[in-house]
Amino acid sequence: MGHPILFYGLAALLIAGALGVILARHPVYAVLNLVATLFALSGLFALLGAIFVAVIQVLVYAGAILVLFLFVVMLLDMAPEDLLRLRGGTLKWAGTLVGLVFLWQLTRAVRVFVLSPPTAPPGPPVAGTTAAVGRLLFTTYALPFEVASGLLLVGIIGAVVLAKKKL
Amino acid sequence: MITLTHYLLLSGILFTIGLVGVITRRNVIMILLSLEILLNSANLAFVAFSRALGNLTGQLMVFFVMIVAAAEVTVGLAIAVVLVRQAGKTNADELRGLKW
Amino acid sequence: MVIAWVILFAPAAAALTIALLTRRSKPLSAGLGIGALGVGFLCAWKLLFFLLHRETGWVLQRGVSWIDLPGLNLEFGILLDPLSILMSLVVTGVGLIIFIYSVGYMAEDPGFTRYFCFLCLFASSMLGIVLANNFVTLFIFWELVGASSYLLIGYWYEDPKAAEAGKKAFLVNRIADFGFLLGILMLWSLSDLGGEGRTLNFLELAKRVPLLSAQGVVTPQLLGLIGGLLFCGVVGKSAQFPLHVWLPDAMEGPTPVSALIHAATMVAAGVYLLARVFFLFSAAPQLLQAVAVIGGFTACFAASLALVENDIKRVLAYSTLSQLGYMVMALGLGGIAAGMYHLTTHAFFKALLFLGAGCAIHAHHTNDIWQMGGLRRSMPVTFWTFLIATLALCGIWPLAGFFSKDEILTLAFTQNRLLWMVGTVTAGMTAFYMGRVFSVAFLGRSRFPHHVHEAPAFMTFPLIPLALLCAIAGFIGIPEFLRHQRGVHLEFNPTVALTSSLFAIGGLGLALSVYALGLGPAKSFSSAFGWLKVLLIRKFFVDEIYAWINRNVQQRIAILLSLFERYVIIGLLINGIAKVTGLTGSLLRRAQTGKVQGYALTFLLGLAILIYASWR
Numbered sequence: 001m002g003h004p005i006l007f008y009g010l011a012a013l014l015i016a017g018a019l020g021v022i023l024a025r026h027p028v029y030a031v032l033n034l035v036a037t038l039f040a041l042s043g044l045f046a047l048l049g050a051i052f053v054a055v056i057q058v059l060v061y062a063g064a065i066l067v068l069f070l071f072v073v074m075l076l077d078m079a080p081e082d083l084l085r086l087r088g089g090t091l092k093w094a095g096t097l098v099g100l101v102f103l104w105q106l107t108r109a110v111r112v113f114v115l116s117p118p119t120a121p122p123g124p125p126v127a128g129t130t131a132a133v134g135r136l137l138f139t140t141y142a143l144p145f146e147v148a149s150g151l152l153l154v155g156i157i158g159a160v161v162l163a164k165k166k167l
Numbered sequence: 168m169i170t171l172t173h174y175l176l177l178s179g180i181l182f183t184i185g186l187v188g189v190i191t192r193r194n195v196i197m198i199l200l201s202l203e204i205l206l207n208s209a210n211l212a213f214v215a216f217s218r219a220l221g222n223l224t225g226q227l228m229v230f231f232v233m234i235v236a237a238a239e240v241t242v243g244l245a246i247a248v249v250l251v252r253q254a255g256k257t258n259a260d261e262l263r264g265l266k267w
Numbered sequence: 268m269v270i271a272w273v274i275l276f277a278p279a280a281a282a283l284t285i286a287l288l289t290r291r292s293k294p295l296s297a298g299l300g301i302g303a304l305g306v307g308f309l310c311a312w313k314l315l316f317f318l319l320h321r322e323t324g325w326v327l328q329r330g331v332s333w334i335d336l337p338g339l340n341l342e343f344g345i346l347l348d349p350l351s352i353l354m355s356l357v358v359t360g361v362g363l364i365i366f367i368y369s370v371g372y373m374a375e376d377p378g379f380t381r382y383f384c385f386l387c388l389f390a391s392s393m394l395g396i397v398l399a400n401n402f403v404t405l406f407i408f409w410e411l412v413g414a415s416s417y418l419l420i421g422y423w424y425e426d427p428k429a430a431e432a433g434k435k436a437f438l439v440n441r442i443a444d445f446g447f448l449l450g451i452l453m454l455w456s457l458s459d460l461g462g463e464g465r466t467l468n469f470l471e472l473a474k475r476v477p478l479l480s481a482q483g484v485v486t487p488q489l490l491g492l493i494g495g496l497l498f499c500g501v502v503g504k505s506a507q508f509p510l511h512v513w514l515p516d517a518m519e520g521p522t523p524v525s526a527l528i529h530a531a532t533m534v535a536a537g538v539y540l541l542a543r544v545f546f547l548f549s550a551a552p553q554l555l556q557a558v559a560v561i562g563g564f565t566a567c568f569a570a571s572l573a574l575v576e577n578d579i580k581r582v583l584a585y586s587t588l589s590q591l592g593y594m595v596m597a598l599g600l601g602g603i604a605a606g607m608y609h610l611t612t613h614a615f616f617k618a619l620l621f622l623g624a625g626c627a628i629h630a631h632h633t634n635d636i637w638q639m640g641g642l643r644r645s646m647p648v649t650f651w652t653f654l655i656a657t658l659a660l661c662g663i664w665p666l667a668g669f670f671s672k673d674e675i676l677t678l679a680f681t682q683n684r685l686l687w688m689v690g691t692v693t694a695g696m697t698a699f700y701m702g703r704v705f706s707v708a709f710l711g712r713s714r715f716p717h718h719v720h721e722a723p724a725f726m727t728f729p730l731i732p733l734a735l736l737c738a739i740a741g742f743i744g745i746p747e748f749l750r751h752q753r754g755v756h757l758e759f760n761p762t763v764a765l766t767s768s769l770f771a772i773g774g775l776g777l778a779l780s781v782y783a784l785g786l787g788p789a790k791s792f793s794s795a796f797g798w799l800k801v802l803l804i805r806k807f808f809v810d811e812i813y814a815w816i817n818r819n820v821q822q823r824i825a826i827l828l829s830l831f832e833r834y835v836i837i838g839l840l841i842n843g844i845a846k847v848t849g850l851t852g853s854l855l856r857r858a859q860t861g862k863v864q865g866y867a868l869t870f871l872l873g874l875a876i877l878i879y880a881s882w883r
Contacts, residue, residue, distance in 0.1 A: 007169045011177050018181055018204050022188035022197075030200055041207055048174075048218045050226045053210075060233055065203070065240050072244045073196060076251055095190035095864075098872050099183050105878040106179040110172060128217070128226050136223050137230070148234045155238030162245035190868050198864070 006047055013040040027073045031066060038062040050128035174215035181208035193258050195247050199240065206236050270310040271329070271345045274355055275394050277303040277310075282387035285380055296380040300387045301366045307394065308359035315352050328400050328470060340464055346400035349749050350607065354397035354539055357614050361531045362390050364729040368622050369523040371725025372629060382422060382521070389415035389528060396536050402451045402467035405540070409447070409500070412533055413440045419528060420520040432516040439513040443503020450496025454547075457485055457493075473546045480550055491551035497544060498558060505537030505591045508565045512810055514588055518580040522625030525580060530587050530621050531614035538594040538610050542603045549601075556683075559599025563679075563686045566592030568807075570696040574703075575803045578634045579624045582704050586660065587617055589697060593690065597675040600682050604749040605674035612667040612740050616659040619733040623653035626722040626730075627708060631715050636704055641713035646721045650709055652730040657705050659737040661698040661771045667740035669768075674746065676767050677760045687763070695770035702778025710783045 017037030024030040038061050045054035137145055185208060188201025210229045217225025281303035289295040318327075330344025366386065373379050392415055395408030414437070421433025451467065458465045460475045479485040501507065506514040517529050528534070541548070541558070548555050569588035576582045590613050597606035626649040631639050643650050659666035662673070672694065679687035713719065721727060805811070858869075 004169055007173065011173075014177070015180060015184070018184040021204060022184060022192065022201055027194065027196060030197060034200060034203060037204065038207065041211060044174075044177075044211060045214050045229075048214050050214045050217065050229070053214060053226050053229045056230070056233065057210075060237065061203075061207075065237055068240060068244060069196070069200065072248060076196070076248065078194060078196065092191045095187050095868055095871075098868060098875065099187035099190070102186065102871055102875040102878075103179060103183040105875045106183070107176060109878050110175045110179060128223060132223060133226055133230070136227055141227055144231060148231055151238050152234060155241045159241045159245040162242070162249050186867075186871055190864050190871065 003047070007044070010040050010043045010047065013037075014044065027078050028070070031069050031073060034069075035062050035066050038066065048128075052128050052130045052133045171215055171219045175212060178208045178212040178215065181211065195250065195258075196244070199243050199247065202243075203236065203240070206232060270313055271347055271398060274307040274310045274314075274359065275345065275391065275398055277306045277391075278387040278394065279391035282384050282391060285384040285387065290380050293379045296383045297366075297370050300383040300390075301363065301370075303387060304359055304363045304366055304390055307355070307390075308363050311352065311355045311359050314347060315356065318347065318349070318352060326470070328468075330400055330468075333403075338464075340466065341403045342401060342468065343404050344400040344468075345398045346469060347398075350539070350542055351397050353607065353611065353745070353749065354535075355394055357611055358390065358393050358397060358532050361614050361618050361733075362393075362527060364733060365523050365527045365531075365618060365622070368526075368625070368726050368729040369521075371723045372523050372625055373521060374723075374725070376521075378422070382419075385415055385418045385422070386524075386527070389419065389533070393532050393536065397539060400469060402454070402469075405543075406444075406448065406451060409504070409536070410444065412536060413437060413444070413504075416440075416517070416528055416533055419524045420517045422520055422524065426519070428516075429519040432513075432519040436513040436517050439510050440503045443499050443501075443510055446496045446499025447503070450493050450499065453489075453493050453496065457489070469543060476546060476550070487551055490547060491554045494544075494548045494551050494554045495557075497540070497547065498554070501537035501541055501595065502561070503537070504540070505534050505595060506565075506588055507537075507561050507592065507595055508568055509809070511565065511569065511588055512813060515581050515584045515806075518578070518584050522580065522621055522628060525584070526618045526621035526625070529584065530617035534587060534591055535594070535610045535614065538591065538598065538606055541595065541598045542607055545598065545603055555599050555601065557599070559596050559683065559686060562592045562594070562596030562599050563689045564592070565589070566596060566693045567689050567696070568592075570693045570700065572803055572806055573700040574696065575800060576700075577636055579627065579636050579639075579704060579708060580621070580634050582636075582700060583617070583620055583624060586620075586697065586701070587613075589693060590617070590660075593672065593675055593693075596686060596690065597678060600675075600678045600686070602675065602678040604746045605671070605678050607749055608674055608746045609671035611745055612659070612671040612737070615733055615736040615740055616656040616666075616668055619652055619656040619730060619737060620660065622726070622730055622733070623649050623656065626726055629722055629726065630719045636708040638714055639708040640711050640715070642709045642719065645713070645719045648721060648727040648730060652734040653709060654705065655734045655737050657701045660701055661775060662694055662767055663771060663775075664764075664768065665738075665741060667737050670741035673759075673764055673767065677758075677763045680760060680763050691767055691770050694767050695774040698771040698774025699778045702775040703782050706779055706782035 014037055017033050017040060020033030021030050021037065024033055038057060042054045042057040042062075045051075045057060182205060185201050185204030188204060189198055192198050192201060210232055213225040213228045213232070215225075217223060278300070281299040285296045285299055289299065327347040328344060330342040332340070333343045334341040366383075369382070369386065373382055376382065389412065392408045392411035396405055396412060399405035399408060417433045417437040420436050421430045423429045424433075454472070455465050455467055457479065458467070458472060458475060460478060466472065466475075476485065476490070480487070480490065503510045514529060514534070518525055520528075548558070566589045569585045569592060573582050573585035573589065576585060590609070594606045594609050594613070597609060626646060627639055627642065628634055630646060633639075655666065659668040662669045676687060676690050676694075679690050802808075
């Protein structure tokens with residue numbers, strides 16, 4: 001499913017970015033690392049043939065959501081955070097350890113899963129073009145689509161209400 | 168050959184990184200940020216499966232996940248702002264209202 | 268047979284009615300009590316004639332099954348045979364007389380109705396004991412009788428001495444009943460014959476015990492043990508040594524109570540029990556010998572204590588103890604009829620003695636014999652009836668006491684010379700102390716500063732039938748009636764009769780000469796034996812010994828046990844479990860940190876475990 005070189009390169013960028021997010025001291029650095037991560041992710045989507053999703057990943061996620069994050073970070077003017085609570089706390093060590101354990105289990109699970117492939121044979125690769133996605137969106141998945149817009153409406157109203165100083 | 172497995176493993180690694188971030192970061196905003204990584208790892212898994220099964224539903228799921236993420240980030244950040252404004256703290260350790 | 272149930276339940280119904288309905292009305296309560304007992308008396312007569320007219324089968328039984336489970340079969344029933352009918356006649360008859368007397372004696376007492384209620388309760392319980400056909404019924408009424416005794420001894424409960432005496436009686440009886448209950452339980456557990464199930468019915472047990480001992484299931488030692496345990500109940504109820512201490516103190520109760528309960532009936536319940544379960548004892552000769560020895564010793568011991576008492580009721584109490592000793596001794600020697608005969612005659616003359624003493628006490632407002640005297644002119648009825656009763660007690664022919672005591676002494680003569688000698692000497696002592704009491708309290712000049720007049724009619728009238736009974740009870744054939752079921756018939760032995768009469772007359776004469784005529788060095792006599800006198804007055808220090816044991820042994824054990832209960836059972840087990848729960852709770856509470864990230868970590872861990880478990 002794609003060039004190995006492209007895959008490994010984008011994967012490396014992805015992981016580096018993600019690690020950067022959780023390890024960064026300054027909040028702004030963290031957000032910027034996340035932007036890089038999202039770009040790499042978008043590249044991977046394109047590699048997989050999902051071009052529509054790849055584009056809106058950059059447009060919506062990196063472009064809108066992370067910008068929002070950036071605004072809030074700058075608004076709150078937070079101090080650089082200590083790196084993973086260097087001062088102590090079992091939580092960081094426990095968290096890392098358990099995270100690694102979890103990863104290990106996950107890999108096992110994946111291997112076992114793939115060894116027993118799904119029953120349905122894969123069909124011909126369908127390109128994830130805008131037209132194709134749009135067609136599905138407005139026919140089979142029309143209801144979720146409308147509900148999602150309702151969700152967005154609720155989100156907006158919630159945010160406005162919460163952020164007001166006086167109701 | 169890059170198979171489905173590679174993508175799934177990658178997704179798993181991303182997920183773990185996100186989880187560790189959620190558990191270990193002290194700042195509330197950073198926790199929310201790590202949450203985004205989690206969501207994105209799920210998106211990767213969806214798209215990989217969509218390609219492997221030849222079914223576009225996975226990509227549609229990504230679409231919806233993104234919408235939800237947007238809404239969640241909006242409200243979450245609004246709450247964080249209000250919290251910081253009122254309690255004056257951004258440290259997750261100090262927000263211990265659920266303690267016995 | 269219905270009449271038998273009437274005898275039993277009429278007084279109980281009266282007690283209940285008095286307690287619930289007629290508390291305010293003195294005449295009604297008294298009337299109910301007297302009526303109930305009167306009805307019982309008539310029914311008992313009817314049963315007597317019924318029994319006499321039967322040629323064979325002088326044993327009847329009726330029972331109601333109370334608990335009927337596999338493995339546990341208890342009934343509540345009535346047994347009619349000469350023994351039980353005789354006892355019910357005595358209880359209802361003497362009881363009736365005493366009830367009538369009580370109307371006069373307790374006339375001014377504010378708790379009159381309460382008194383009659385308790386009396387009826389007692390009568391019902393006593394009748395329950397004598398009519399019971401199995402151990403369970405008997406034990407229930409046994410305990411009820413103890414309770415009624417407690418209630419009646421402590422009748423004047425505001426007086427601390429009376430309250431103490433009531434408690435003492437109940438506690439001593441409780442100790443005895445513990446052994447009694449153990450004996451009953453042992454007997455029950457062994458009574459299974461050929462898979463028919465265990466039983467506590469007297470007739471059934473009488474059939475089974477010989478078979479069981481033939482089979483080897485019940486060894487003579489075991490029978491001896493059971494008999495010994497059952498005898499514990501007798502020792503308590505009939506106040507044998509060493510559990511005799513409650514009876515003298517029980518005189519704190521009203522005099523009619525002393526007459527009924529502590530002379531005529533309740534204390535005789537132990538003797539009755541011995542007669543009832545004699546079939547158990549007959550296989551264990553050592554036990555019987557022990558019983559006889561205890562009886563004989565008690566007789567002598569109590570008589571010695573009576574020699575120095577100045578309280579008229581206490582003298583009579585010791586006298587009761589002594590005569591009970593005779594009865595127990597008789598049963599220990601195998602003479603059921605003799606013992607029961609003496610029980611009957613004793614009921615008559617002792618009740619009469621107590622009632623007469625009650626009249627004297629009522630007139631003088633004191634129990635002290637040294638404040639009375641010269642009652643021949645002022646209280647004639649009391650005087651003459653008391654005299655008859657005294658002579659009967661001393662065993663002077665032709666009064667009733669002579670015949671019954673003679674039976675016992677003859678029995679002792681043929682079986683155990685030592686006991687015979689003890690019995691005869693005790694008879695002499697009996698005569699002496701009764702003579703002393705009579706001389707001091709009734710003869711001579713009055714020591715009382717005020718004028719004394721005869722008691723009211725309600726009190727003097729009942730004395731007369733009792734006096735009559737004392738006179739004629741020797742001739743109405745009680746032992747023959749009893750022997751219809753079992754027993755050894757003894758020939759009249761002139762030696763015994765003569766010796767006992769001599770001792771009796773001698774004792775009386777000595778007492779009269781010392782106390783009535785003032786002859787003899789009474790003062791120097793008592794000073795020469797001063798140490799003996801102290802010993803007797805202090806009742807051989809038995810009470811002090813018991814108090815010491817109680818303080819040092821029983822209280823200490825009780826303190827130990829209470830510490831054990833407080834620290835081990837409550838502290839360790841109960842509170843401990845609670846504390847462990849609390850500790851566990853506070854430990855687990857540490858998981859509620861309030862930090863969301865900690866919770867998330869827990870989720871992660873759980874998720875990892877789940878994935879591991881499901882994809883292995």
